[in-house]
Every structure is written in structure tokens, then in C-alpha cells.
Amino acid sequence: MKYFTFFIFTLLYFDCFSQQYSKSWKDLNYASDTTKYHMLDIYLPQVEKSIYPAVVVIYGSAWFGNNLKGSDLKTLGKALLETGFAVVFPNHRSSADAKFPGQINDIKAALRFIRANAEKYQIDTSFIGMTGSSSGGHLSALAGTSGFIKQYTVGSATADIEGNVGQYSSYSSSVDAVVDWFGPTNFLVMDSCGSRMAHNAQNSPESSLVGGPIQDNKDKCALANPITYIDANDPPFLILHGDADPLVPHCESEMFFNALQKANVPSQFVLVPGGQHGPGLFVDKYFRMMVDFFINASKKK
Numbered sequence: 001m002k003y004f005t006f007f008i009f010t011l012l013y014f015d016c017f018s019q020q021y022s023k024s025w026k027d028l029n030y031a032s033d034t035t036k037y038h039m040l041d042i043y044l045p046q047v048e049k050s051i052y053p054a055v056v057v058i059y060g061s062a063w064f065g066n067n068l069k070g071s072d073l074k075t076l077g078k079a080l081l082e083t084g085f086a087v088v089f090p091n092h093r094s095s096a097d098a099k100f101p102g103q104i105n106d107i108k109a110a111l112r113f114i115r116a117n118a119e120k121y122q123i124d125t126s127f128i129g130m131t132g133s134s135s136g137g138h139l140s141a142l143a144g145t146s147g148f149i150k151q152y153t154v155g156s157a158t159a160d161i162e163g164n165v166g167q168y169s170s171y172s173s174s175v176d177a178v179v180d181w182f183g184p185t186n187f188l189v190m191d192s193c194g195s196r197m198a199h200n201a202q203n204s205p206e207s208s209l210v211g212g213p214i215q216d217n218k219d220k221c222a223l224a225n226p227i228t229y230i231d232a233n234d235p236p237f238l239i240l241h242g243d244a245d246p247l248v249p250h251c252e253s254e255m256f257f258n259a260l261q262k263a264n265v266p267s268q269f270v271l272v273p274g275g276q277h278g279p280g281l282f283v284d285k286y287f288r289m290m291v292d293f294f295i296n297a298s299k300k301k
Helices: 004-013 073-082 102-116 135-145 205-210 218-224 251-262 284-299
Strands: 021-029 039-045 052-058 086-090 123-133 151-154 157-160 177-181 237-242 267-272
Touching: 039 073, 052 073, 052 102, 052 135, 052 284, 073 086, 073 123, 073 284, 086 102, 102 123, 102 135, 123 135, 123 284, 135 177, 151 218, 157 218, 177 284, 205 218, 237 251, 237 284, 251 267, 267 284
Parallel strands: 052 086, 052 123, 123 177, 177 237, 237 267
Antiparallel strands: 021 039, 039 086, 151 157
């Protein structure tokens, strides 16, 4: 539950910003059902154009939240809108609604929905980026590394990573660039490399996600870990993490970055001195790094 402190910080600290968009669509259901956890919102920049490159922003909630879309509008969303990106905020199922891979199945369905309806919502599908913080960083990183993987097996566990949510299965769920803000990438080593939170506990966010204590479910954890799927076909990554993060230790991002480098995936890692789980990172300097990264990645498409 401590992960929610960052969400509250985001809402309170940035409530003073004025509207930064010209047009929006709210509560679009990307799964062809009526559930709130399958809704998304789309915002277009104030500068009006016929189509816009897009970035999908996934909220952080320790995978406990299923209706927090738009909570990053005045932070990550504002920075992206100001620099000309359409921004998409999807909900996804919580760990109480479904165990993994339900969450990544939802995110991939949202990506397929965006591509299928791009003309209606003025999305330029030649560039779709993804970003998110904490558990949203995890899902962003996982979407990036598992872009062309449907089903995967580790040991005795198999997961349908692509899933069959929604009606647009013929469209791609890949992304063109990822900015991962302090997301977990390898659950099993979080406690051993510096967390002040007991991730090995039965009721931890990670244990709740996979359906049991993580150390008793190592194969399931491997399937949920973005680091498992890294290969040379992955999109470019920018990873930001605070060196004083008490909840997700920065070793998570260091290991992930090293694995990306080993696979020759274009990647950058920024370790923020004194940065915690949100505070110290969500400031103009690092927002600028994010948007510059997406701008540069979109130019290479």
C-alpha cells in the first residue's frame, strides 16, 4: 500500500496546473465491455494538427488500482502534451480483479484499440511510445520487451502475454519507445538488493500480482519480469530511478539497463541523486529528458 503515497503526492503537488489540451475523449472502452477497468482517456495537445504521435501513460498503484487513469495528467501528461504528443491514459485490472498476466493483457488491448481507431482519434501510428511510474513503469517496460511475444513458458509456468482482450486482435500491440520511471523489473531480488519494504511477504504487491509469495512462485515471477523478455528487437529505453528509493530499489533499473545493453538495445539509465519513489524525480529537468527522448525516438521512425 505504500506505493499509493506517490500517487497522492502527484495529485496534490501538481493540482495548480491549467488545462493543457485542446480536445479529449473520456471513458472509451477498449475491450468492448462495460467495465471501468477497461476504459481509457485520450487528450490532444493545444497546438492543433491533423494527427499526433502518441504516448500511452500507465499509472502506478502497486497493481492495486483499477480506475486511476488520468492521475498523471498534470505531471507526465502535461509535459507530453506541451511538446506535441497525444496522450492516452488506460485503466487496467488490479491484482484483485485478475492475476498476472491480466494487467499486461489489458495494456496490449489498449494499444491495439489505439491503432484500430487511430483515424478517429487523430493518432499517428508511426510512433506510439509508452511511459509510467512504479507498477506503471513495470507494465511499460514489459510492453516494450514483450512486444512480439504471444505465449511464453518458464519452467512449469506458461503465460499468454498477448491475451485476447477486445476485438482488435489483428493489430499490433508493440511500442516504439519506452520511458520507465522506477519500475520493478526482477521481483525475486528486490528484498536482497536494498528495499525497505518486504516484497517477499505473502501480501506484498508482487506476491498479490502473481497469486502467492514470490519466492514460492519463481517461474510465475519470471513471466512477470520485463527483464525475462529482452532481445535485440526491443525498442529504445530511457530508465529513471532515484538512488534513495525505499520501495523499489534502484538495483532493479541497473540490472534491467545492463541486460538491455548486453542485448544491444538502445538504452539510457539516469540515477537521480537523492531521488525517492517519485519525489525528486517528477521535476522539470527529468520531464524534459523524457520528452526529448520521445522526440528523438519519433524522428528515427
